[in-house]
Amino acid sequence: MGERREIQLTVNGEAVSREVEVRWTLVDFLRHELMLTGTHVGCEHGVCGACTVLLDGRSARSCLTLAVQADGCDVTTIEGLSPKEGLSPLQQAFADHHGLQCGYCTPGVLCTLTEFLETNADPSEEEIRIALSGNLCRCTGYQGMVDAALAYVAARKSQLA
């Protein structure tokens, strides 16, 4: 057993207080302690983006973040981005545009796009692709998810207009 430390953080809006091993990664803590298994482990070296969560609103690799580093932070996972019933507009756009196949990379992709689309009102396809370039997907060839993001942006714009 390694050294343990108490951490306090907010996960998907709820206060969490736990004793963790200092060597635990944030993703292992989320998945195995809090049973939030929607966040996936793809490579454990920060390249594939499957484990992406929002840490204080910024996308972060939960495989390269230690659980103790999230002490005092506000963590949002895919579970936190999902409404109790039905799908969010971005999730619905993914369903409409076949933006996922196996769905393993999808939670990370949605976390990346959530941050990106909050800070970019009207991104181009190229900008969306650059934003997604840190999330590897082996199934879709990315086109469905790019189309989903574009459709989401278009719908959001028309609502604001």
Add this chain to the structure above:
Amino acid sequence: MSWVGSSVPRVEDPALLSGRGKFIDDFHLPDMLHAAVVRSPYAHAKVGKIDCAEALAMPGVHAVLTQDDLPQPFRDQRLLLLVPNPAIRHPITYFALAKDEVCFAGEAVAFVVADDRYIAEDAAERVIVDYEPLPVSADCKAALEPGAATAHADRDDNIAADFPMTYGDVEDAFAGAAHVVKESFFTHRGGGHAMECRGVVAADDPVTDSMTLWSNTQAPHMLRNVYARMMGVSETQIRVIAPPDVGGGFGPKGMYYQEQFCAAAAARQLGRPVKWTEDRRENFIATYQERDQYWDMEVAVDGDGKLRGIRGRLIHDSGAYLPWGIITPFISSTTIPGPYVLPAYHINLVAVFTNKVATTPVRGAGRPQAAFVMERLMDRVAQELGIDPAEVRRRNFIQPEQMPYPVGLVFRDGSPVVYDSGDYPVCQAKSLALANYESFRERQAAARKDGRYIGIGLGSYVEGTGLGPFEGVNVKVEMSGKVAVQTGAAPQGQGHQTMLAQIVADRLSVKPEDVSVTPGDTAGVGIGIGTFASRITANAGPSAQMAANTVREKLVKAAAHLLEAAEEDLDLADGKVFVKGVPDHGKSFAEIATFTNGMPGFALPGGVIPGLEETSYFTPERSTYANGAHVAEVEVDIETGDVKILRYTTAHDCGSMINPKMVEGQVMGGIAHGVGNALYEWMHYDEDAQPQTVNFGEYLVPMATDVPRAQQVHMETPTPLNPLGVKGAGEGGTIPALAAIAGAIEDALAPFGVRVTQCPVTPPYLLSLLDAARKEAKS
């Protein structure tokens, strides 16, 4: 209306989009222990003493299994080879854990089980193994040289299999040829690299003396069968369940692996569930790949560019073992004729042992390499004769009126290879039209004036899909009135649940979302084959239709009795069977199911069949051939060797489409894999067969910025070989992509006269070609 043929929303998506998917590593069983694997650091070595004392002494460690600790027959027997072939000289497979000798870096030597994965990995580092390094067979071509080190110490050479494949009179074809073109090629493919690595959870039940293995396998029945046969237990004592969600397969997950048997042995020994989840590094070194092929090829043509014959040799890297026989090189060699009339063909195929992880099919299964070679040869013929590459292909296409077309080759079951249907010339024409092929030379000339090097490349292909013998489907109307479908066919993201729900919904006149589909459980359907070879829609699809038809008949028969009506006067809608024109006079599925389920002591009336259930196994006579044509337009940076795909166009024909949007997704995903194989993916080993690319920083899979937006046009030529008219769609996107992109690169660099004979076409390779071309121009 029909659900089949419409792009209905996928039933899989809502859970996956909201983090409620259920993948193998999401399983947490009570009392579960976690495993880590001790792997060989050497590519080839004798294994001496294994000292587990220090690891076992660590708190939280429950067991360290070595070869000696496994139950019989795993101590004496290697894992079964399910696809034998008489051409295999040395049908050597893995031991569940290495015994005496390790033959690649990454081979499992010991299996450590602990309270959690962190402890298991700590303990794995403390297992001390005595290795005596042996000489290494690192390259499949060099491994054939006299005196080369052998990959297995007890072998005199490295030949795994060596056989010719031939039809027609090749000597005559070359003797009378107007032109003969020769070329040697090196093709490399990496692995499947599903975003989810492999995993298994094993739970032993001592009460029923049975084992349950949850594993993200593409072939649960195959794993069950191997386990039952090896352990000498009944098939009822081993249940294999693929989780409802699997994070991509692409071939490698279709095989069975050492760790699945180790987890089962550990769970049985310890009396607690054991989970093993592969990490990404392990995936790079221990999950099967495709890797290297060397081709020496020669093509003979007439004066007008018509093919007369092809001959050559293929050297295939089998890796250290043959867990899936020689299927991959066999498919490679039978793919060469492709969509063309090729009167004569002879190839010598040599499968070679190397001290690297085994090679087994990856999306495309040896076909992308063959398509690369064949399409490169067609381009050579075009260059030799000064004809447009599209025209050379046109002159050689099998014509639609020649269907069904016997190629001349023999399939692996001994039956002749026969293309069933398709219109290859029209398919090519559609792809060229969409790509604005006719005006490309103007675009190219304009670009060159600006100092930009753009080129266009073509890739036509056929793909054997829907391979038999069967994939069963069970359809049942439960007493709740709900429709439940089970199939052995485990999905990995393709959308099997949606596809089967569409077919069954049509037959039972309900909505797809009213049909729940549970795939991948050996307890659900008695026998099964697996998800590979683009076979599920063409095998399980018709099975679903047959089973649902029978259930519909049973519903009508029972309802006729309950409603005192003639069967022909009844109709189905919205989960009810009713008298035509009188929707209120009917019985719900729930009522009918309850009735047919019977009551103790009450005889069923004559003619009523117990239960509303049926399992069907559609058995296709032979494979059905999908086809397509790709066009790639690229720009090459001659300073850096970087290649940018400017435009990508496909025409694709997989017969009737159940869900066009899902077909498009399959094709697009396949193209992305092909882009990786064409430009980036290189599983590099050094001269000691040490893997050098073991993470996604070193081994490049395409990113969103690398994969172009592809334009697709679909044709639907129904196959006569199954009642739905469907062909497979899973691999066609990948197969011609290497060829089309390589052709485009060569075309872009035509001013330098470079010849692309290798894939992937990496920047260093391109720069070396450009450098050599410039030097030659100077001299």
